[in-house]
Amino acid sequence: MKKLINDPRAVVDESVQGFGLAHADLVSVSADPLFVFRREPARQGKVGLVSGGGSGHEPLHAGYVGLGMLDAAVPGAVFTSPTPDQILPATLAASTGAGVVHIVKNYTGDVLNFETAAELAQAEGVEVRQVLVNDDVAVEDSLYTAGRRGVGGTVLIEKIAGAAAERGDDLDAVAAIAQRVNDSVRTMGVALAACTVPHAGVPSFELAEDEIEIGVGIHGEPGRHRIAMESADGITDRLLQPILTELDLAAGAQVLLFVNGMGGTPLSELYIVYRRAAQVLAEAGAQVARSLVGNYITALEMQGCSISVLRLDADMVELWDAPVHTPALRWGV
Amino acid sequence: MKKLINDPRAVVDESVQGFGLAHADLVSVSADPLFVFRREPARQGKVGLVSGGGSGHEPLHAGYVGLGMLDAAVPGAVFTSPTPDQILPATLAASTGAGVVHIVKNYTGDVLNFETAAELAQAEGVEVRQVLVNDDVAVEDSLYTAGRRGVGGTVLIEKIAGAAAERGDDLDAVAAIAQRVNDSVRTMGVALAACTVPHAGVPSFELAEDEIEIGVGIHGEPGRHRIAMESADGITDRLLQPILTELDLAAGAQVLLFVNGMGGTPLSELYIVYRRAAQVLAEAGAQVARSLVGNYITALEMQGCSISVLRLDADMVELWDAPVHTPALRWGV
């Protein structure tokens, strides 16, 4: 394992410190307990938006703290949910009296820790709504799993719900739009090579030179099945097919197409995937109205990508286009 | 070699096609000869800004086409300079009558091909100034080398010169500010693992599990020397020291600190490097007035980073802060 790190146990602390220094105009960092919050407090009466989860998915979540997106982000250890003693003060920091929405990726650890923090916050008089992100079509949502995982859709939910909160929507409305985006987005990922968790020191799974892992998540966990290496177009078709089956788009439906890099894949390859995905969507009669291509929710240096398709409505388009000013996503300001 | 590609010989064409589809609001693509240009032509009388070079450095250069930055970008084959028959029409597309500046990274191939294209453009009545980028302190600038390479500083030069052109500076002034930024920026890079050029199919150099390459460029070419793996802080110190020696900053000097990922390194690690670099600069009495952290000039999926330090003056700060709207860099608009 070769990484640009010092002590494997200090990676999250040191990385968040560096992040805080680089973006001191936008965010402040609480070192212990560790969380990141907006430097300029949001105006009174704005619904607070908090997310968090294991580290290793940068720029998620801290990179999305700022105007029009999150009020606070809570980084756990690498691929490990943060704890209630971090989430609670982040929630309090995000609260201006109008309640706080927790955007939580649907992993047992995240759900349990955010639940506990929400109870504690409620005991301190802050109303909390939890919205679970579970957009990953690779996992069957059934009694026989922990439910679908939250993956690429998280970024879109944080952007759109953040814009709703900035616009002045109330607690229920912000939670409702977050839920609506979650219900309208589907994602599937692929890994060409695994990542190495710093404290583990070895790759989180082994892939032969001619194998890829289809339906992979963002924690270095193995995917749903392993197949022989294919062309970018072939892989793109495999990822899109279950997404399209689930979304069941009407002809002329407007969509947002999000091709996300897992951290170790060149941008040029993401555009090759985007090219094919746009072709397939056009053939399916959908209209790609908005796009996002890049490393927005990663799994350390994993090689691979995920494709997300979000069925848009007019309100979502307006909220997507609304100004955002965070370290990792910025426009209109 | 596992990559999200179809035919290794089609990677640049397909990737640029996908790029054009994803950013059709900002750029247009000429397929043959291949180049990328602004969708909205710049206003008459604006100096044109064109850059280009081998592909594999994405988002450089096409990602920087748009308001406040480049008017056209010319992608060559992977790590191979483009040819005059691409550069000439890109130059003509960027010309509104006020002349065109070519920002050329100082590699023999780029210099020769841009020179030829400039001659041809001049024959068609377009005045061209060539500004060579040579910010890499890893290479000695002497009679015994092809001169220093153009690396990370390229991004800063394109941003600042682009803003100057947008502001209405004339041809000589835009070339002069580009030259001034070049003279004020120094960069040094490190590789933890090499990249694989698609048509070659094998890594461009071999590094043992405990070796790193110091002073590496952005073409998968080996660096200046190979050392045993070190901590992020140790590596950062090694990269910064020659930069600081060359820049010879006055106490209180304002700088822009740019920590750039080579493509396969997680953002979290770049922030660990940023953290140490900011410490060292503070100890050296410099004031980090602006920052940039991320994958802005890459070498495919190479693991590693580069650090650039730009000595700022008031005009550079104003031009850095000016609005920019390109696929890869956007603010103020």
Next chain:
Amino acid sequence: MATELDAGWAIDWLRRCAAVIAGHRTELIELDRAIGDGDHGENLDRGFRAVTAKLDTDVPDTPGAAFKLAAMTLMSKVGGAAGPLYGTAFLRAATAAGDAPALDAPALAAALAAGRDGVVARGKAETGDKTMIDAWTPAVEAAAAAADRGATPAELLGEAATAAEAGAVATDPMVARKGRASYLGERSAGHRDPGAASSALILRAAAEAAAAVEPGGSPAGGPSA
């Protein structure tokens, strides 16, 4: 053999947990790497190191207080799924133990059952879902049987640990239906559940701490870190 276990035993147990988890850190990481995300050993190691650090400054005077200290520390230092689950287990056990200065066999059986019930309440897993519950439930049942039979606390905990170990082994062929391993579907079979494995280690540490207790009631001197 002591008929009751006091705060000294509880503290010794927690210190032994830290030692045994540190010793099996890599093994637990490997188990989690196979069907999860490879952090279980690291997370528990971080958590129990924090527990022993806490114990260096803060000496609980009842088993219940020791369990509560462990609960709060694990809850705030472990994260992931295991943090809240183990945290809840120790918290419920603390509630069951109450202020009692020492626990007899029936009280120990009740505390284990309360802990297990806490994990079920939080995690909603059932037996056979390939989780830590598959170690805890046989342990709770063995403890109840031992208490009914009038076994000593050390015997009870020994039998609970043995049952937990068998329960952990029994997760090998199971297909996971809860937690991160469930994403793997059928591919989760053929691997031991990391949480069940760590639960067996923790319960074995409880038994060893009990076995080390002198008739008088305090531990004979287990590892101190």
Next chain:
Amino acid sequence: MATELDAGWAIDWLRRCAAVIAGHRTELIELDRAIGDGDHGENLDRGFRAVTAKLDTDVPDTPGAAFKLAAMTLMSKVGGAAGPLYGTAFLRAATAAGDAPALDAPALAAALAAGRDGVVARGKAETGDKTMIDAWTPAVEAAAAAADRGATPAELLGEAATAAEAGAVATDPMVARKGRASYLGERSAGHRDPGAASSALILRAAAEAAAAVEPGGSPAGGPSA
């Protein structure tokens, strides 16, 4: 043996270049990977494939016209350092050859010298800088000596190719002072310069095309792709 080489020879030469470069593509990539960026074989292969494609539709009727076709195609298809340098070499050779329907030995020596001078004018490399010049200059010198001595074109080109091959080998111990390999400093020693190696291949192809020419003046049938 023919005393003059016509357009047929020149076309045959270019087709042989394409074949020999395709056959050595990987080897040239490997050489460039060691001290450069690993694209030299790919770039020249792409360029000479474009040259033969062009020759399928466009039949030059003088050596000069063939050189010019090669120059323009290499310039627009190769890129990198080698594209403009080889392009300039062929362009200057074309100018030297002029409209002559065929070239005798002195004209061939002059065309080679003009090509070499073009590379020097563009690239500013000197002998010993570990570039293609270290293959070209001995070739030009051998050609001049052969022409002075009254050698046939085929003899002249054979001696030039042999000198280029020796020149390429001689780059092995050199420390590069031009091109991408110069960034490596001392570490560039111990590797052959890829441009010198490809230059030797190209000149050998010229000699073989000349050797294949029937006394009448057209090639005896070299490879056609």
